[in-house]
Amino acid sequence: MSEWKLNNYISVDCVVFGFDFEQLKVLLVDRVLKDEKTGNELFSDLTLTGNHIYEHESLEDAAARILFDLTGLENIYLKQFAAFCDPDRLKRPNDQAWLRASGRDPNSRIISVGYYSLLATKNVTLKWKGRNVKWYPVSEIKDLAFDHYNILQSALVALRRELLYEPIGFELLPEKFTLSQLQKVYEVILGVNLDKRNFRKKVARMKYLIPLDEKQKGVAHKPARLYMFSREVYEKTRKEVLDFNI
Amino acid sequence: MSEWKLNNYISVDCVVFGFDFEQLKVLLVDRVLKDEKTGNELFSDLTLTGNHIYEHESLEDAAARILFDLTGLENIYLKQFAAFCDPDRLKRPNDQAWLRASGRDPNSRIISVGYYSLLATKNVTLKWKGRNVKWYPVSEIKDLAFDHYNILQSALVALRRELLYEPIGFELLPEKFTLSQLQKVYEVILGVNLDKRNFRKKVARMKYLIPLDEKQKGVAHKPARLYMFSREVYEKTRKEVLDFNI
Incomplete structure (x- = not known):
């Protein structure tokens, strides 16, 4: 069904913040690349939770779909905070290797639109496409795959600003x-x-x-x-x- | 030079607000489509000022370039406020005709990232690619081409919020x-x-x-x-x- 074709150049990244009365956390996913022949692990790092949009799908619907796939929750507060499209956002060696291994053109320009969300961690059961998704304390994150560290910092600024001005x-x-x-x-x-x-x-x-x-x-x-x-x-x-x- | 190739699916729209101590205005451009054979005008309406990004260009640089082309001014305050990508944002008859006439695929998905700017109108001399660009009072605008009316309203909300919280x-x-x-x-x-x-x-x-x-x-x-x-x-x-x- 052609409706369910993913768009190759537009993606959504969800910065899902979790609160547990002790720390501010964020949902991250393992990204593990293995050598095709030997099966040896080439690298392992972490990304935000995101996906390309479907051709018939709005940005908001894509973000809600990702969050539903992750948590099973619907009608979660999601806020678009910025678009990310630096020419070199996918150019680090790990990112290039990852794109090539998943059959994508490593030189194509992909724009990602960031959404953040805020949940009480205790209300959430996680699952995502068989991948390893977990809560990590925001203060302990030093780097992420692609430009996701930058996206996370930008979401944090937006969240704090929102908290000061909205209930x-x-x-x-x-x-x-x-x-x-x-x-x-x-x-x-x-x-x-x-x-x-x-x-x-x-x-x-x-x-x-x-x-x-x-x-x-x-x-x-x-x-x-x-x-x-x-x-x-x-x-x-x-x-x-x-x-x-x- | 391949560097100066425009990206087909990522654009930037600038909502350039103008202030003259009487009214809030916005820069708009005529969009006139003529019949290729007869030269008769098929329709005429208004758009925001925008352009696709170049393959090597960041969103911010594209927005600054558009503003420079319009006003000759550099280092103008520009603020990204939202990304627009509804599946039907380019689907109205005039928009479809315009895309076809300019040799573009009317069914392709184009994402536009909105930036707003705020200028004192008296400081600005306008010029843009030989097209007719003018200040219009925001309160008098009832519709625009593409989803630009929606983009304008969204910029207005963002500008007012910014004015309340930032100097x-x-x-x-x-x-x-x-x-x-x-x-x-x-x-x-x-x-x-x-x-x-x-x-x-x-x-x-x-x-x-x-x-x-x-x-x-x-x-x-x-x-x-x-x-x-x-x-x-x-x-x-x-x-x-x-x-x-x-």
């Missing part, structure tokens, strides 16, 4: 959460330690953060008050939020 | 300016009227906006105080600005 952090929390949990979301994603008193002063201004008449249960320490995020209040006060920054 | 408005002002001029920048780009008192309260918080011991000269009304923008102070207080939004 995306709440997607990582249970429906009812404590302010300490909320602070941890900001600390882990921004990669900083925040002063507790300043943080509480700032969140006190978030009208969409609703204090509940409920406290934590079953904790060893003094139970903290629970809060909820109201998207309705957020949407209504949004204009004001934007206005505030002028 | 890009100052690029449009003279070195020394009044608060009324600054307010006009925000009003024209955001497409809103701002309350003068509220606006002044907000700008009073911008530490990088430096009041000078100088007033306007040669104006009929009471001369207003002049201000300057300090990029140095902005960079130093930037962390704080971001922090403020948490």
Whole structure:
């Protein structure tokens, strides 16, 4: 069926960030090239999760398809953040060998459009085309195949910016959460330690953060008050939020 | 020279916004298709300014080249905001006819990466490949060729967001300016009227906006105080600005 033909020059790379209250992680896949004759491993490294688009498919649909193949989850928040097309993005020796071995023209120009996503790692079961896909701490990644290290860094900047201006952090929390949990979301994603008193002063201004008449249960320490995020209040006060920054 | 071969499937579209203290404008080009035999005009519409990339060229270089060809200006602020690749983005009858007439495969998939730029219209002299390129008020544009109306709307959202979070408005002002001029920048780009008192309260918080011991000269009304923008102070207080939004 010609509809299911992959486009050779347009791909999508998904930077799937994972949050576990300790570290910010990212989904990476093993790329192992073996010698065709001897079967010996020539090299092994890591890539982001991505794929070429199908001829009939939009970029968004391709990104959603990759994420569904990886996690079995649908309707996941995915955000396009940049397109990558440097003339030398596929020119390192490993990348050239990989392209040749998989029957592709190593000199062709391929544009990749980056999407990032943010998940709580505990909600996700991974599987992907029989390949080895795992969570890696972002802070420990020093290089990746192709230009994927560059794509990852660019996604990280975009994610942090988004977190500062949009209420995306709440997607990582249970429906009812404590302010300490909320602070941890900001600390882990921004990669900083925040002063507790300043943080509480700032969140006190978030009208969409609703204090509940409920406290934590079953904790060893003094139970903290629970809060909820109201998207309705957020949407209504949004204009004001934007206005505030002028 | 093979280096100067255009890539057939990757293009860049520049949304060049122009500001003149009255309206937000955008640069558009006439697209006129004539019947090959009779010379009669088949249709005439408008497109953004764009081009395919050269095989050796990065996306950024292609966007800068287009802007230089248009205005003769170098080192213009250009920001990538999104990639456009819907399967039906070139499928309307006029677009199909245009592609066929210019010898291109009307069924090929072309991805376009959007860049926007913001200029004071009075600084710009236009010229482009002998084609008719002009400033049009953004508010009066109802449709464009290809998916360019969609690209324009997406650029407008990105520009407004950028204006709220980054000091890009100052690029449009003279070195020394009044608060009324600054307010006009925000009003024209955001497409809103701002309350003068509220606006002044907000700008009073911008530490990088430096009041000078100088007033306007040669104006009929009471001369207003002049201000300057300090990029140095902005960079130093930037962390704080971001922090403020948490």
